[in-house]
Amino acid sequence: MSMAPNAVTLTVFLGLFALVTVVGFFAARWRAGDLSELHEWGLGGRRFGTWVTWFLLGGDLYTAYTFIAVPALMFGAGAPGFFAVPYTILMYPLLFVAFPRLWSVAQKHGYVTAADFVRGRFGSRELSLAIAVTGIVATMPYIALQLVGMQVVLAALGINFSLNLPGFGAVDMPLLIAFTILAFYTYSSGLRAPALIAVVKDLLVYITVFAAVIFIPAQLGGYGAVFDAVPEKTLLLAKGVGSNLGAEFAYASLALGSILALFLYPHAVTGLLSSSSRQVVRRNAMILPAYSLALALIALLGYMAIASGVRTDPQYAAGFAAFGNNFAVPALFLKMFPAWFAGLAFAAIAIGALVPAAIMSIACANLFTRNIYKEWINPNCTNAQESFVAKIVSIVVKFGALIFVLELKSTYAIQLQLLGGIWMCQTLPSVLLALYTRFCHPMALLAGWASGLIAGTWMVSQLAFKSSTYTLNLFGLEVPCYAAVSALLLNLAVSYGLTLVINAVSKPVRRDETRPEDYL
């Protein structure tokens, strides 16, 4: 790319990046604990109070990729991209009701992962393994997408130079350096590092967002002018025609399915379990929507990008050629902000990639260590061994994601992440519903999980992995539905149906180590 780095923008960016690096390493000493224990390294000792949890989950759930991709979708497709807003509103009542139960039972029995809970609740190693593997496989492309978000910013800064490394070809050096630093402080500080960095990151994000939504429309002639620039056809969702329920139904199903998937993701569970009490979880359900407001405003940046005319500006042509619509927000910032403030905004996005990448890799490491290594490979491992394995896995996972992004096209990461959400949703009967009922037999849950996984993947493959809204034909009605939701319905039908069959032919022994009062 031919974009020349701006000295002021770059200095501000590098200064802030250096600051969070120091914070990341310092984090090991913050509320110090014995980091050779997994719950200390991987859950921050379950000591995070309301505000730290707020920053941690905010940094965790609203990722850098979201900040790039949501406005990019608005920029390219219009109204359908706004589904992120109802989605991030509707997840909180569910979080408020269900997650204090998970927190309590995890605290009581020392569970570190959702798969730990499933192991205890159903006494089934196989089901627990299925949950753990789903979590790891779905999270890996999510980490890769954080790198994609970072790549876009580095390109906008003009510092995406690459070197030829033997065996790897051209490697984007700043990306490699940033991720190596991240890998080291995650290794040494565990979950404390992203928790502290999230504070810096979120302050930067809020400053950027509020400056952007006041400053940019003022220059463009107000919000009316911004919305006038959006093509009329994409300003609203397309209405259904004839027997087709249309984009409106797809919009609702996408919001609903995304909620169900999000809180089953390992990084969400890790963030929630690191809080110091169930009261902290309850409070966060009320204060986390502040991030949804930021997200809605960020989504509107996509429209501001349309109004600002960056798409036809020859200055940014190279960026759009390399990154497509994902370049819309960086281009908008470069065009509308003073140089120093663009540096701050880019730092917000890049650091915004580090926080979730760290938490996701820690969550994967927790899953691998607890539910694969300790359960299947080395049952007699010591606590120190367990923690050591987790630290190593967190590094392996990050570099796996890095190689993925550098060696394969980023579209694969996007497609895999699309599938990841659908797969995650299939753990709902075993995790979320299990907080309320253990009616289902673990083998039936396993069969339901497998059928949901296969059906969901098949539907998306029918759409050539480009979309996740598969149109079902039901009694002459065409229903465009998010594949995660329709696959989940099949999953539930199989889980419950098969349980009824198993109960009819035998009297299965329940091996549930949890008691009803553990959840309260």
Add this chain to the structure above:
Amino acid sequence: MGLGTMNLDKPPRRKFHPVYLTLLLPYIALLCVPFYNVIEPTLLGIPFFYWWQMLWIPLGSLCILPVFLRGEGK
């Protein structure tokens, strides 16, 4: 509570209270998409589709508040 009073068939549950129904309001408001998939009325030049959904960000939090306060006293 002595062990003798524990009834394993009926697990202890937080009793359902009508206040929990407020948690359903955001779902009704945001899943009825055809209701808000319109331009008018606009607010400061922002079409209804956008400001209605953004309005439910604070309202969503407010809907949790009564249930939260009920639990806080215990």
